[in-house]
Amino acid sequence: MPVSFAAQINSVMAALILLTAFGLLIQRRILGLLHLFAWQGLFLGISTAIVGYVTGVHHLFVSSILTLTLKVVLLPWILYALIRKLNIRKEIETLVNIPATMLIGIALVIFSYHLTAPITQLSSLVTRSTLAVALATVMLGLLMMVTRHHAVTQIIGFLALENGLFFAATSATYGMPMVVELGVALDLLIAAFIFGIFFFHINTTFDSLDVEQMAKLKEGD
Amino acid sequence: MTLLVLLGISLSFAVVLAFLGDWKYAPEVNITGSAAACATSILLALQVYLHGPFTAGSNFFFVDAFNVYLTVLTAFVSMTTAIFSRRYMRVEREHGRVGHWRMRFYHAMYQLFIFAMLLALLTNNFGVLWISMELATLSTVLLVSLYRTPNAIEAAWKYFILCGVGIAQALFGTVLLYFAAERLLGVGGEALLWTNLSHISGQLEPTVLRLAFVFLMVGYGTKVGLVPLHNWLPDAHSEGPTPISAVLSGLLLNVALYALVRCKVLVDGSTGSHLAGRMLIGFGLLSIIVASFSLLRQKDIKRMFSYSSIENMGIATFAFGIGGPVATFGALLHMLVHSLTKSAIFFTVGHASQMHGTQEMERIRGLIKGSPVVGWAFILGTMALVGMPPFGLFASEFLILTATIKEAPFLAPIILLGLAVSFAAIFRRVQPMVTGVVPPWQKPLKAAHLPVILHMALVLLLGLYLPRFLSDWFHTTVELLK
Numbered sequence: 001m002p003v004s005f006a007a008q009i010n011s012v013m014a015a016l017i018l019l020t021a022f023g024l025l026i027q028r029r030i031l032g033l034l035h036l037f038a039w040q041g042l043f044l045g046i047s048t049a050i051v052g053y054v055t056g057v058h059h060l061f062v063s064s065i066l067t068l069t070l071k072v073v074l075l076p077w078i079l080y081a082l083i084r085k086l087n088i089r090k091e092i093e094t095l096v097n098i099p100a101t102m103l104i105g106i107a108l109v110i111f112s113y114h115l116t117a118p119i120t121q122l123s124s125l126v127t128r129s130t131l132a133v134a135l136a137t138v139m140l141g142l143l144m145m146v147t148r149h150h151a152v153t154q155i156i157g158f159l160a161l162e163n164g165l166f167f168a169a170t171s172a173t174y175g176m177p178m179v180v181e182l183g184v185a186l187d188l189l190i191a192a193f194i195f196g197i198f199f200f201h202i203n204t205t206f207d208s209l210d211v212e213q214m215a216k217l218k219e220g221d
Numbered sequence: 222m223t224l225l226v227l228l229g230i231s232l233s234f235a236v237v238l239a240f241l242g243d244w245k246y247a248p249e250v251n252i253t254g255s256a257a258a259c260a261t262s263i264l265l266a267l268q269v270y271l272h273g274p275f276t277a278g279s280n281f282f283f284v285d286a287f288n289v290y291l292t293v294l295t296a297f298v299s300m301t302t303a304i305f306s307r308r309y310m311r312v313e314r315e316h317g318r319v320g321h322w323r324m325r326f327y328h329a330m331y332q333l334f335i336f337a338m339l340l341a342l343l344t345n346n347f348g349v350l351w352i353s354m355e356l357a358t359l360s361t362v363l364l365v366s367l368y369r370t371p372n373a374i375e376a377a378w379k380y381f382i383l384c385g386v387g388i389a390q391a392l393f394g395t396v397l398l399y400f401a402a403e404r405l406l407g408v409g410g411e412a413l414l415w416t417n418l419s420h421i422s423g424q425l426e427p428t429v430l431r432l433a434f435v436f437l438m439v440g441y442g443t444k445v446g447l448v449p450l451h452n453w454l455p456d457a458h459s460e461g462p463t464p465i466s467a468v469l470s471g472l473l474l475n476v477a478l479y480a481l482v483r484c485k486v487l488v489d490g491s492t493g494s495h496l497a498g499r500m501l502i503g504f505g506l507l508s509i510i511v512a513s514f515s516l517l518r519q520k521d522i523k524r525m526f527s528y529s530s531i532e533n534m535g536i537a538t539f540a541f542g543i544g545g546p547v548a549t550f551g552a553l554l555h556m557l558v559h560s561l562t563k564s565a566i567f568f569t570v571g572h573a574s575q576m577h578g579t580q581e582m583e584r585i586r587g588l589i590k591g592s593p594v595v596g597w598a599f600i601l602g603t604m605a606l607v608g609m610p611p612f613g614l615f616a617s618e619f620l621i622l623t624a625t626i627k628e629a630p631f632l633a634p635i636i637l638l639g640l641a642v643s644f645a646a647i648f649r650r651v652q653p654m655v656t657g658v659v660p661p662w663q664k665p666l667k668a669a670h671l672p673v674i675l676h677m678a679l680v681l682l683l684g685l686y687l688p689r690f691l692s693d694w695f696h697t698t699v700e701l702l703k
Contacts, residue, residue: 057408118428119400138393145386151378158385165392172400177410180348184392187355194362194381201366201374214375 006054007126013047014130017167018109021140024160025105025147028092030083033156034076041071044163048170051127057174059181066185067166075159078192082199083152088209093150101147105140112136123172130171137164151202151209155195162188223268224277224284227261227296228339230254235332242325248307251328255300258335262296265289270690276345276416283345283416286697291479292342294557295472298564299335301672302471305568306331306464308669312575313462318368327367327462334360334468338476347413350480351388351395354444357473358384365461376456383453384443391440391480397433398487401425415483419701422490430491437484438500444477446531447504447538448511454531455515459523459580463571466523470530471564475556478534482541486702498542505539506632508532509639516646521580522570525650526563529606532643533559533614539636540621541702543628549699551620554687558613558680562605565676569599572668573654582650587659592666596655598673603651605680607644613683 020040027033045068052060083089095101112135120128141161145154166184169176176184199209206213234254241247266289268275274285284292310327313319319327337357344350358380366377399413405421406412418425439450446454458466485497512532519525533555540552572595573588574580589596605612618640625633 115432119397119432122426122429123400135393138389142386145382154382158382158389161386161389165389165396168393169396169399172396173403174408176348176396176399177346177413179346179410180352180413183349183352187352187359190356190359191385194359197363198366198374198378198381201369202378205369205371205374211378214371214378 003054003126006050007129009050010047010127010130013043013050014133014167014171016043017047017137017163018133018140021137021160021164022102022105024156025101025140025144026095026098028095030091030093030150030152031089033153034079034083037079037156037160038072038076040160040163041067041076044167045072047130047167048175051170051174054126055174059178060170060175062178063166063170063175063181066181070185070188071159071163075188075192078196079152079156082196086199086203086209088152091150093148093153095147101143105143108139108143109136112139119172125171125174127171127174131168134164134168134171137161137167140164149210149212151195151199151211154211159188222277223261223265224282224343227258227265227292228282228336228343230258230261231332231336231339235329235336238332239325239329242328243321247324247328248303248310251331252300252303252307254332255296255303255335258339259293259296259300262293266293270693280345280414280416281349282343284343285701286694287483287701288342288479290553290557290691290694291475292339294560295335295338295342295476298471298560299468301675302464302467302564302568303331305467305571305669305672306462308667309464309571309575310462312666323367327364330360330364331464334364338472341476342479345414345416346410347395347398347415347418347484350483351392354391354441354477354480355385355388357476358388358444361457361461361465361469361473364465365457367462367465368460370460373460376453376460380453380457383450387443387450388440390436390443394433394436394438394440394484397429397436398484401429401433401491418487419490422487423493425487425491427492430488431496434484434488434497434500438481438497438504441477441481441484442504445474445481445534445538446508447535448508448531451508451512451531455524455527458527458530459521463523463567463574466527467564467567467571470527470567471560474530474534475560478537478541478556481538482702485541495544498544501538501542502629502632503542505535505537505542506635508535509539509636513639513643513646516643519646519650520582522574522582522585522650522654523567523580525582525647526566526570529643529647530559530563532639533563533606535639536618536621536636540624543621543624544702545624545628546699546703547620548624548628549702550695551617551624553695553698554613554683555617555621558605558617558683561676561680561683562602562612562614565598565673565680566602566606568669568673568676569595569602572666573599576663576666577660578662578664582654584660584662585654587657587663588655590657591659591663592668594670594673595668598670598677600651600655601677602673603647605677605684607647608640611681611684613680616684616687
């Protein structure tokens, strides 16, 4: 596979990742969010594998397999099991002001391109052009966590944000050193364990997973 | 070798306590583990004192004058907290607030948390530093929600989400740092090692490092609890069990600030400008002012002292930002004495709130009459905290203020205002709590006096006389951070 062709496929993957990030931002159904998240993981895994193939950086294959098992299979499966157990499969979240959220999202993408422009110029990697998309994915995940009020949705936003970070590592440097990537994956697994427990605690204590209800600890009362 | 043993101790005790954490003598096992870690850390310090800095585990870990004193501090405070926790958690268990499983969980996570902090301090690798900071957060999230009250769950959720998001920014910063370093040091783990990076910081690309520092500042700044990233801190530090509040406020904030300062050194070396310092000054000042005025409005005793932690961390951050030998020396000392004082105060606060069955300051009265040691420890601890002589915080704040007057005189009034307001706010609340008659709802309590007395004695000692080895380490660190 010629390098320029690989770079193009990688750009397509980046575009798809960005698209799923926007999809996550406005999807109301919990199950739909889960599907989108799994797709995002898949695109990420494919992109990592392609970069690994054309550059000959072999540890990227390990990262790719790690991504596919963790973010396409394991985490969505855990979340799905939790959603079934908590009986919120059909839950629909009310979203206010979707157009405004989208506009803010677009502004964040432009901002990301602006911010990473000097770095892209310094880099000579095949993947340099996707760094902006990676940062945009991080920012969109952040935006999702701010605008949503459901515990499960916030977690999916958090995981999407983590996808963005992983993508940033591949785009800027062909992946972090192996020990760091394994450590981050371990942290993510522990986090999955913790939010699983949390969903049950929140659900039993507040009778719903809407975190808006948790607003007792405010100042000045 | 000592270094690996130190990390191994906390990790293996975490595993052991995961199995017998609800055993009758589990608190004693917990104390043994922490005491062993503390003894090993002192051994480690001795090695550093005699032979200077060194690396271990094929450059994976390292220890120098900067992290060695924080390591000993962490191991020491975790030991005294374990001693305090034995009595405290027994009472909580008698009150039925925690059961078998949760005790097991509590003990295992306590040791895992200590391990995460020690790993963060001793690792040579910036990536691992990030991982262990995240691990420290994750291991304490479920400890904050240990009581399963609505407030505790809300606090823990906030802690989990806000710190998770915050620290994710630091990972992006670390990626950028790796990007800059890899061009000079080649691909692989070598490029993230502090021992390599500190030598070549002058050649790192300034544009990249400037951007990286913004992300690192936001990321680790969230964990230090700097305003405006502090929202999670008062909740997380006040809703959990008191031993956890003591280690969160006393230790974890220090470790996060340590991470931030290490990053600052690299950025300063690369850019040659004062950018990182200015950012630290800005965040520090804002923290001092906002936290000291927030102190005025508090009704919950642990919440009030959490805000005081934000204020004190603000002072240290500000001092690192000012830079120069005097301010940096003051900041290093401040981290040490604040940690000792704040954990001592949380110990007495824990006893006081158990005696009264509440954390509301309105209902805590007559401490000196009810339990003289707790009462006096509380009033002396508070005096130390607000910076009265002859305690250690007076010395550190005095140094910082002197440096400020010299380097940036127009900022000195702002610092003084913050200190004065927090002094007034805290004393106004503490004075009625310790004096007066014993209210009918106060119950006598078997308190653990040793940890508090030990901490206060050290804070007093450090205010009067700074041991030679400590000032040597501080001077070396000052050179390093220049």
